[in-house]
Amino acid sequence: xxxxxxxxxxxxxxxxxxxxxxxxxxxxxxxxxxxxxxxxxxxxxxxxxxxxxxxxxxxxxxxxxxxxxxxxxxxxxxxxxxxxxxxxxxxxxxxxxxxxxxxxxxxxxxxxxxxxxxxxxxxxxxxxxxxxxxxxxxxxxxxxxxxxxxxxxxxxxxxxxxxxxxxxxxxxxxxxxxxxxxxxxxxxxxxxxxxxxxxxxxxxxxxxxxxxxxxxxxxxxxxxxxxxxxxxxxxxxxxxxxxxxxxxxxxxxxxxxxxxxxxxxxxxxxxx
DNA sequence: ATGCCGTGGAAACCACGA
Numbered sequence: 001x002x003x004x005x006x007x008x009x010x011x012x013x014x015x016x017x018x019x020x021x022x023x024x025x026x027x028x029x030x031x032x033x034x035x036x037x038x039x040x041x042x043x044x045x046x047x048x049x050x051x052x053x054x055x056x057x058x059x060x061x062x063x064x065x066x067x068x069x070x071x072x073x074x075x076x077x078x079x080x081x082x083x084x085x086x087x088x089x090x091x092x093x094x095x096x097x098x099x100x101x102x103x104x105x106x107x108x109x110x111x112x113x114x115x116x117x118x119x120x121x122x123x124x125x126x127x128x129x130x131x132x133x134x135x136x137x138x139x140x141x142x143x144x145x146x147x148x149x150x151x152x153x154x155x156x157x158x159x160x161x162x163x164x165x166x167x168x169x170x171x172x173x174x175x176x177x178x179x180x181x182x183x184x185x186x187x188x189x190x191x192x193x194x195x196x197x198x199x200x201x202x203x204x205x206x207x208x209x210x211x212x213x214x215x216x217x218x219x220x221x222x223x224x225x226x227x228x229x230x231x232x233x234x235x236x237x238x239x240x241x242x243x244x245x246x247x248x249x250x251x252x253x254x255x256x257x258x259x260x261x262x263x264x265x266x267x268x269x270x271x272x
Numbered sequence: 273a274t275g276c277c278g279t280g281g282a283a284a285c286c287a288c289g290a
Binding site: 061205 | 273275276277278279280281287288289290
């Protein structure tokens with residue numbers, strides 16, 4: 001099963017690029033972020049025609065998250081992070097599908113630092129930590145995928161010294177991300193490419209993509225039960241070079257899931 | 273290396289993004 005995350009930066013303005021990528025990559029489950037569309041303007045029909053069912057939480061102008069599936073039915077579990085009923089941002093949606101839990105998230109940007117937006121980001125991460133811990137305690141196989149707006153380490157930034165006081169790289173935010181890993185979550189892309197430069201975002205200007213001046217801020221975190229099922233993964237970076245494209249590229253993993261029953265082996269064991 | 277580009281929405285500029 002292939003699970004992908006893609007910050008589309010406007011799901012309607014980006015529809016052709018999204019459909020083109022879905023057709024080429026054929027992911028089974030997709031987490032989308034930055035829909036930038038109200039609930040009623042989500043392109044449900046076009047995605048259905050492409051073979052995907054969807055659940056989403058839209059919002060006028062900003063944010064917005066969705067989960068797509070071309071396999072099992074998506075059963076929505078929640079459409080917000082718990083912990084702040086006043087929080088109106090559409091930044092989290094969670095479903096059960098194919099026997100696993102998939103959470104799609106769009107973390108706050110948090111700039112400028114310091115300030116209220118940065119404080120909101122830290123508080124949001126605390127809520128995420130609390131909820132992520134609950135998922136682990138519940139024991140279900142789970143994936144938390146999305147735009148975390150964090151470069152976890154120096155290797156995830158083309159020029160770390162320029163980003164030290166940026167909300168995406170401030171130590172408080174990196175520590176918040178590290179805390180998730182300490183809970184038991186596995187950063188799938190980093191696990192597959194240890195010590196290598198892998199980026200998921202390139203700015204629109206200054207020829208960032210051509211210069212490979214990128215950031216790794218889109219992540220797929222796997223629960224302990226799923227981590228050993230990780231087969232391969234990567235970033236579809238060529239999508240970033242397409243016309244009218246997002247500033248993010250899709251990141252994806254392939255999991256050996258649902259695990260194939262080993263009937264023959266079991267039968268042999270019983271026979272011997 | 274300062275939103276320089278890009279999106280959406282409202283009213284031809286503004287908020288926001290990373």
